[in-house]
Each structure stands twice: as C-alpha cells, then as structure tokens.
Amino acid sequence: MYCISCGAEIPDDSGFCLKCGASQTEPLTPVYAAQPVVQAPVSPTNVLVWGIVGLACACTFFGSFLGIIFSAIGMKKHRAYLNSGAAYSTKVKVGGILSKVGLGVGIALTVLCVLYFIFIIAMIVFIGREVDWSYIF
Numbered sequence: 001m002y003c004i005s006c007g008a009e010i011p012d013d014s015g016f017c018l019k020c021g022a023s024q025t026e027p028l029t030p031v032y033a034a035q036p037v038v039q040a041p042v043s044p045t046n047v048l049v050w051g052i053v054g055l056a057c058a059c060t061f062f063g064s065f066l067g068i069i070f071s072a073i074g075m076k077k078h079r080a081y082l083n084s085g086a087a088y089s090t091k092v093k094v095g096g097i098l099s100k101v102g103l104g105v106g107i108a109l110t111v112l113c114v115l116y117f118i119f120i121i122a123m124i125v126f127i128g129r130e131v132d133w134s135y136i137f
C-alpha cells in the first residue's frame, strides 16, 4: 500500500507511514460537532442604545419626529437580532420595548407638534390680519 499523505510505499496494514509518520486510518468523525456560534448582526448594546436614544428623542416635543426615526431603527435592529437566532439578551429585550414605546410616544408628540405649529401659524395669520401692516411696509 501507499501512504495516503506522502505516497511512499509502506507495508500493508500499516497504521502509520514509516516515512512521514502520517496516520493511515480515516480521521475519526467527532460525535459532537462543534456548535456554530450564532453571530448576531448587531450587538445587544447597540439595540439598547437605539431604544434609549429613540425614546429620549421622542420625549422631546420638537424633536419627537427624530424619535420616530430612531425608534424605527431600534425596532429594525431588535428584529434583526431576534431573527439571527442569537442568544437571549435582556439588553435586546429592553431595547425592543423602549423602541416600541419610543415609536408610540414619537408619533403622538409629533402629531401634537404639528398641531402646535399649525396653531402658531394660524395665530400669526389671524393676528397679522388685525395688524395694520401699513405701519411697517
């Protein structure tokens, strides 16, 4: 027979090659194959930070529309983490909740913010009509 590694002629039934020392038996298949570690597309901290930033921005009245955007990003990252099948993480869970709350608060306050500006513009327009602009122009 010939060595499976270097091809040297060796006696039949040799366990090892006499020339290169390579084992002549098939490598044993491990019974327990190593479990592949699932790599999440985003880190748990990343999901949490987007959730916090989203909710924080949503709570600022004039920046509440930014809260909608950041919360939506947070929810997307939260979903991406869960879909990857990565290990359970409290940070991810909290981040997901904060993103959902942030989205709700963000939408509500953005509506109020828009109404506020409509009100302000309406006031300026109506008060403006009462003002005699000929004093200025």
Ligand SMILES: [Zn+2]
Pocket: 003, 004, 005, 006, 007, 008, 017, 018, 019, 020, 021, 022
């Ligand atoms: Zn050999």
